[in-house]
Amino acid sequence: MRRTRIFASIIAASTLILAGCGTADETATPAPGASGALTPIKLQLQWFYQAQFAGYIAAVDQGFYKEQGLDVELIEGGVDIVPQTVLAQGKADYAVAWVPKALASREQGAGITDVGQIFARSGTYQVAWADSGIKTAADLKGKKVGNWGFGNEFELFAGMTKAGIDPGKDVTLVQQQFDMQALLKKEIDAAQAMSYNEYAQLLEAKNPATGKLYTAADFSIIDWKTEGSSMLQDAVWANTEKLDDPAYQQQTVKFLTATIQGWAFCRDNAEKCRDLVIAKGSKLGKSHQLWQMNEVNKLIWPATGGIGVIDEAAWKQTVDISQTTKNQTGDSVLTKAPEGLAYTNDYINKAVEAAKTAGVDVNGTGFAPATVTLEEGGA
Amino acid sequence: MRRVLSVIAGLLIAGLAWEGYKAVGNPEGTVLFGVRVLPRADDLSMPHLATIADRLGAPELAGGRPVWQVVLDACVFTLGITAAGFVAGALIGLVLAVAMQRFRIVERGLLPYVILSQTVPLVALAPLIAGWGGVVMPPWATVAVIAAYLAFFPVAVGMLRGLQSPSASGVELMRSYAAGWWRTLVKLRFPAALPYLFPALRLAGAAAVVGAVVGEISTGTRGGIGRLIIEYSREATSDPAKVYTAMLGAALLGLLVAAAVSLLEVPLMRHRRHVEVVTL
Numbered sequence: 001m002r003r004t005r006i007f008a009s010i011i012a013a014s015t016l017i018l019a020g021c022g023t024a025d026e027t028a029t030p031a032p033g034a035s036g037a038l039t040p041i042k043l044q045l046q047w048f049y050q051a052q053f054a055g056y057i058a059a060v061d062q063g064f065y066k067e068q069g070l071d072v073e074l075i076e077g078g079v080d081i082v083p084q085t086v087l088a089q090g091k092a093d094y095a096v097a098w099v100p101k102a103l104a105s106r107e108q109g110a111g112i113t114d115v116g117q118i119f120a121r122s123g124t125y126q127v128a129w130a131d132s133g134i135k136t137a138a139d140l141k142g143k144k145v146g147n148w149g150f151g152n153e154f155e156l157f158a159g160m161t162k163a164g165i166d167p168g169k170d171v172t173l174v175q176q177q178f179d180m181q182a183l184l185k186k187e188i189d190a191a192q193a194m195s196y197n198e199y200a201q202l203l204e205a206k207n208p209a210t211g212k213l214y215t216a217a218d219f220s221i222i223d224w225k226t227e228g229s230s231m232l233q234d235a236v237w238a239n240t241e242k243l244d245d246p247a248y249q250q251q252t253v254k255f256l257t258a259t260i261q262g263w264a265f266c267r268d269n270a271e272k273c274r275d276l277v278i279a280k281g282s283k284l285g286k287s288h289q290l291w292q293m294n295e296v297n298k299l300i301w302p303a304t305g306g307i308g309v310i311d312e313a314a315w316k317q318t319v320d321i322s323q324t325t326k327n328q329t330g331d332s333v334l335t336k337a338p339e340g341l342a343y344t345n346d347y348i349n350k351a352v353e354a355a356k357t358a359g360v361d362v363n364g365t366g367f368a369p370a371t372v373t374l375e376e377g378g379a
Numbered sequence: 380m381r382r383v384l385s386v387i388a389g390l391l392i393a394g395l396a397w398e399g400y401k402a403v404g405n406p407e408g409t410v411l412f413g414v415r416v417l418p419r420a421d422d423l424s425m426p427h428l429a430t431i432a433d434r435l436g437a438p439e440l441a442g443g444r445p446v447w448q449v450v451l452d453a454c455v456f457t458l459g460i461t462a463a464g465f466v467a468g469a470l471i472g473l474v475l476a477v478a479m480q481r482f483r484i485v486e487r488g489l490l491p492y493v494i495l496s497q498t499v500p501l502v503a504l505a506p507l508i509a510g511w512g513g514v515v516m517p518p519w520a521t522v523a524v525i526a527a528y529l530a531f532f533p534v535a536v537g538m539l540r541g542l543q544s545p546s547a548s549g550v551e552l553m554r555s556y557a558a559g560w561w562r563t564l565v566k567l568r569f570p571a572a573l574p575y576l577f578p579a580l581r582l583a584g585a586a587a588v589v590g591a592v593v594g595e596i597s598t599g600t601r602g603g604i605g606r607l608i609i610e611y612s613r614e615a616t617s618d619p620a621k622v623y624t625a626m627l628g629a630a631l632l633g634l635l636v637a638a639a640v641s642l643l644e645v646p647l648m649r650h651r652r653h654v655e656v657v658t659l
Binding site: 047048075076077078079080081082085086089091178179180181184185197198201202204205206208278281283284285286375376377378379 | 419421422423424439440441502505506509510513514596597598599600601607609610611612613614615616617618619621
């Protein structure tokens with residue numbers, strides 16, 4: 001009697017522990033392709049809603065996904081949310097992620113495939129003061145160089161290596177926060193910045209000396225695209241295993257078709273897309289958001305091979321840098337060439353065709369970036 | 380009245396210290412042997428209190444609601460999460476403590492894991508729990524789970540000590556009355572545990588706030604003060620005062636929770652004198 005009571009309470013206690021700690025629930029992704037009803041789809045974004053994801057937001061808002069029979073739910077990221085992991089665990093159907101980081105996750109066993117390279121170009125800059133004389137990667141020698149780490153630093157390291165600088169010896173590396181205060185306070189000589197975000201923040205800050213906003217003339221930019229060490233960034237990733245399923249294949253083409261429509265819409269209606277992002281509750285100001293929209297458009301358009309089609313040469317450059325460039329701790333992104341289906345143009349090509357048939361301009365040859373005036377604090 | 384005055388005095392001193400340091404501190408910070416020992420006192424790092432107050436009154440975005448409203452709303456949201464996490468954590472902690480007191484084998488088997496649970500980094504735990512959002516529970520509840528995960532620990536450990544605190548003579552007295560386990564628990568052990576419970580609850584309250592704020596930052600859950608801190612800190616380059624408004628909100632939240640927990644004590648601690656007679 002006493003013994004059974006003890007065991008009963010042990011079981012009770014362990015249930016409590018399980019309830020307290022718990023294990024991740026496996027959530028089955030709903031079978032796609034159900035006729036009539038919309039197929040629910042989850043897209044994991046990298047970060048909070050901002051114009052970087054405007055194409056997806058617009059595709060939801062303008063009903064492009066619905067036309068394809070998809071009910072797409074966008075999931076915001078967070079500090080510790082890794083989109084490609086969420087995708088590999090089956091908690092999302094697709095994810096937006098940078099290529100090098102996603103490839104690193106692949107090497108650790110995440111079964112994911114790049115099915116659409118939405119951003120054809122990299123938006124990473126290294127920004128310095130104009131009067132510092134830093135204009136190219138070679139000028140960084142002997143300087144204090146800020147970098148974000150966590151896999152965001154490899155374009156910088158590859159660029160410095162290419163310019164004949166040993167990142168381990170010839171520069172002082174400083175771990176940088178995600179704001180640009182360190183550069184403004186001149187704690188560092190050059191700071192990492194995304195063209196569509198941190199660089200804009202600099203131009204939204206007031207210069208205490210003049211009482212006016214800083215201008216582009218105050219800074220000089222090292223653009224990794226011109227230095228030849230840029231890597232591919234935002235791409236749509238799909239679950240490799242599920243790509244064997246014809247229903248998921250079809251769904252992927254449909255998803256990409258509507259995504260293309262969304263991005264084409266934002267190219268032609270930048271201000272409308274800014275408003276959509278703001279309506280989603282972004283805390284970034286209006287002018288900042290429009291700047292971001294414009295810069296993001298520059299990373300996509302013009303797309304000579306069609307938006308999202310993976311360029312062999314750019315892919316190779318990304319993989320090469322991932323394998324050969326070492327960061328300050330001596331790690332490279334990848335230890336060996338990606339195995340299996342790391343990327344495929346099968347679905348995006350079909351999607352581009354489908355979008356073209358529907359009358360969407362998938363190349364944006366005539367795209368001309370706008371000039372956006374930033375207000376103080378991005379307001 | 381004296382308490383209110385002392386709180387106001389404390390705030391005044393903190394404010395004076397801030398502005399005082401700004402007045403005398405080196406704007407470039409003080410660096411000793413290559414290590415910054417004192418922070419920078421410039422406006423970018425430490426905005427004037429008046430600037431922060433101004434920012435609280437100004438609209439968050441052009442034409443939007445004033446910042447103080449947004450911050451207050453976020454505080455209320457996070458307070459809800461904290462409360463849910465605190466209550467759940469405290470209950471789990473209580474039940475665990477009772478189970479551990481009742482069965483030594485449970486104590487031996489469980490206590491190491493209870494302690495181990497707090498060494499798991501939140502960074503590893505948060506994405507796992509965030510995955511439940513929208514599937515098993517609404518997204519805000521996943522943050523409450525994180526808060527509860529941090530809050531149950533002090534209650535479980537403190538309450539266990541409390542339940543074991545009655546002297547042997549007290550327990551024997553209960554036995555001589557033929558009181559069963561339940562009776563002994565309710566009449567003797569619970570009242571005796573109260574002085575242990577309240578410090579534990581205060582710790583749990585603080586842990587729940589930390590859990591809720593960090594959980595929000597970690598999982599990106601929308602609506603609360605943690606998310607607001609992260610969103611405003613992104614704008615620290617051009618609007619350094621803004622992030623301090625969110626931090627003020629977080630501090631306010633901590634004070635609110637601490638006050639609420641100490642209010643819990645008032646009705647329950649009246650029993651205490653009565654208890655001491657029994658235990659001694």
